[in-house]
Amino acid sequence: MTADYQARALHDPSTLVQELFRTCATTENFPRLVAEHFSRLFERPASFKKIPILNVRSPPQSHQDRALVRFRAMVQDTSLSTEMYLSTHHDGSCGGWGMYEAEAGSSSNASQVDYASLQECNVLWATSLPAESDWCADELDGLEPDQQLTADAAPSVPPVAQRSYKFPHSDRGHVGLQVKVYDKNEVDTFKSTDVVTFVGIITTEPCGLEHTQETASEVPTLHVLFTKSHTPNLLPRPFPRLSRPAGKDHHDSILGETANPVAQDTADTRRELISWIAEEALAEDLQAAEWVLLSCIARVQSRHPPLLPPSLVVSRFPAPPPVPSTVESPAPPVPTLSAVLGSLLPLTHTLNLSLEGLNKARYTPESKDEDLHAGVLQLPQGTVLLVSEGGVREGQLQERGIMNVRALQEVMDAQTLAYVFPFSQFSFPTDISCIILAEGRKSAFFRPELGIPLRAPTDPAAIAALYKPADQIKMPSRDKLASFRDLVVGARCGKVQVPxxxxxxxxxxxxxxxxxxxxxxxxxxxxxxxxxxxxxxxxxxxxxxxxxxxxxxxxxxxxxxxxx
The missing domain is CATH 1.20.120 (Four Helix Bundle (Hemerythrin (Met), subunit A))
Structure with a gap:
């Protein structure tokens, strides 16, 4: 297909759908034909990158109506009602994808409706990807390093978006969309917390969550042309890094199997990574840093039999320094380890515990009036969750707080999360690795499988360094940081056999x-x-x-x- 045709698709995708419909010999399973046509059109990475990005930096209102966009998102709610649409209008034009017949050419007489043309599309609610690291987002968006700097400086949308309760962390900037999927092959494939890139036509339509269309509010709506799935790690990285070329020359034979230079480089990179984590975030405790690294690469290997990621508590972790009394309602300091993990992992989230937060927040998704409200733990599979108990002070843990603690413990023990409905609840699989920072000799709330005490500093300056902001971290060079990420993400992709x-x-x-x-x-x-x-x-x-x-x-x- 020519570059001009691709440019037309970027500029006016609706017209191309209509043209494809007119040239189609049969309208049977036309949505599958649309998906195959547009996915082939943008199958090359360079072509795919040309599709405008829809995210917090470029929210729906920044795009023209019915523009072609790509939206990398987490499927949040699959319980929205399906929607009927006319696949063929009275004038023979294509229906669906938000293309409605002109009012003058339509009829309000129900007897004139061709019921054979009625088709069904699936409706989902999808949100910006929770826990996604900035560097991961930039790489998936296809931004070059100089573009990343520009994007980081770009203003974001206000933190409160439409139906913010459907995002796990509603106080943060995010985008929430109504997504309409027409391809029947994909209708039953999407599950809650799946990560999908939806490519389609953005517009605004009445929200399918409303019980009556007459009073339904308008929400951003994406009519999907095709989709791209993602692995749990989001980013492709090779495993193993150490691999000898098939044709070893004489020099390789002299070196021998024990002198593999690539293996030595991996061991050196691992040692440097542990040292960096220890120096910047764990008071130079190399042993604690090594266990943190092992926890970061842990994931669900199998459910039958259960081979689940072991949870880890780093005990004796000092509480944050007191905040000056002159500061009103200060946010609890975040451990520096949070920013360190964010620079290494594609998906990571930090949960700063407090009694008030435990008693008020909702950790499990809950359906209210047939509308699924997100929970704090509704996170994509592959997320590394850092839980800090530094903000917990004396007080009473109320009923909701107890339920929240149980929910997180269930994630650690069984890698499942309960979804609460009016008269029942169901558990769905998760893949969340948990690292807990506890002030005492053990966690105040949880029973992790592994524990390592931090060689905790007593000097106030050293304690404060455990909570220094991200801009004070001594970052490695760009190449070294890339090596660290390759090691961690590649390890998360790998499997180990036992000879x-x-x-x-x-x-x-x-x-x-x-x-x-x-x-x-x-x-x-x-x-x-x-x-x-x-x-x-x-x-x-x-x-x-x-x-x-x-x-x-x-x-x-x-x-x-x-x-x-």
Whole structure:
């Protein structure tokens, strides 16, 4: 297809849909034809990047009516009623995609309606992607580094958008849209918290959440032409980084298998990453930083049998310094670790706990009048959640607070989140890795699987450094930061196999451990296996070696010794 045709699609997609309809031999499953046509038209990355972006920086009102846009979003609510539309108007033109027949050419006589032309489209509510890091958004949007600086300086829309209760963090800038999907092949594929890029025609229409169309308010509406799905990590990164070329030359043979320069580079990058996390956010505690790294790459590997990401508590984490009394209603300081994780991970969110927030917030999605209100924990799969208990003070945890604590504990234990309906509730799968920062020797609210005490500083300046703002973090060079991200995101994409030799070694060592200490149980073996696989992932090793198993087990033994 010519560049002129692609330009027309960008400028006037509605006309191209009408032209495609007129040249179509049959209207059967025309929405599938539309999806295939437009997805082929923009299948090349360079072409796809030309589609204008719809996001907080470029909200719906900044685009012309019926413009072509792409909206990367989280599916928030799939319970909206389906909508009927005339696929063919009286004049033979195409219906759907918000193209309605001119009033003069239509008839109010229901007997003249061709019921064979009635088709159904699915209606969803989608929001800006919660927990998405700025650097991840810029990369997915296709912005170059110089464009990213310009975009970061661009003003955002006011934080309160239409139906802000449908966004998990309603006080933050976001976009919420009514999305209409015409392709039947995709109607049943979208689930709550799925991440999808919707490409379609933006306009405003009455909201399908309203019970009567006569009183329904107008909301931004996206008529979908085609979609692009995303992996849980959003960004593609190779795993493993260490891979020897198929044709090894003589020099490679001389080096030998133990002298793989790529593997050594990965180990060096891992060590530098741990050092950076420790120096900037964890009072130079390398051991705590290593466990944070392992938690960041943990994800759901399997549900049957359950191989879930272990939750981690970093205990003895000092509370933030007191805020001067001259400051009215200060926001609780955010741990510096939040910004550090945000610079490494595509999806991460920080939850600053307080009794007031626990007692007032809604952590689980709840349906009210057939309208799903978002919960704080309605997050995309692949999110790393940092929970800080630094803002908790003495007081009473009320009923809602207790329910919120239970909901987050259920996410940690089973990776499921309850959706509450008027007469029932249903649990849906999640994939959220949790890291808790606790002031005491253990968490005040939660029972995480793993714990590591921070070698906490006592110097006020060192404590304050744990809560320094993001602009005071000493960032690595651009290339080094890219290497850090490649390591972390690539590890989250990877899988580790256990060779037979390693498996036999693990079994024999477990038997020896049991003989020497009868308190060792199968739970210990499961934990060692989990930790060793995470350790291997952090080194980008696709197979668990005996050496890596031993190092990972020693790391876990050191951690447990610190808890005594």
């Amino acid at each position: 037979e030799a390693t498996s036999e070694h693990i079994q024999s060592q477990f038997v020896l451990e049991r003989q020497g200490n009868r308190s060792v149980t199968a739970d210990d073996l499961i934990r060692w296996m989990t930790v060793s696989k995470l350790y291997a992932l952090s080194l980008h090793e696709p197979a668990l070696s005996v050496e890596t198993w031993q190092r990972a087990k020693a790391l876990d033994d050191q951690r447990r010794a610190l808890l005594i």
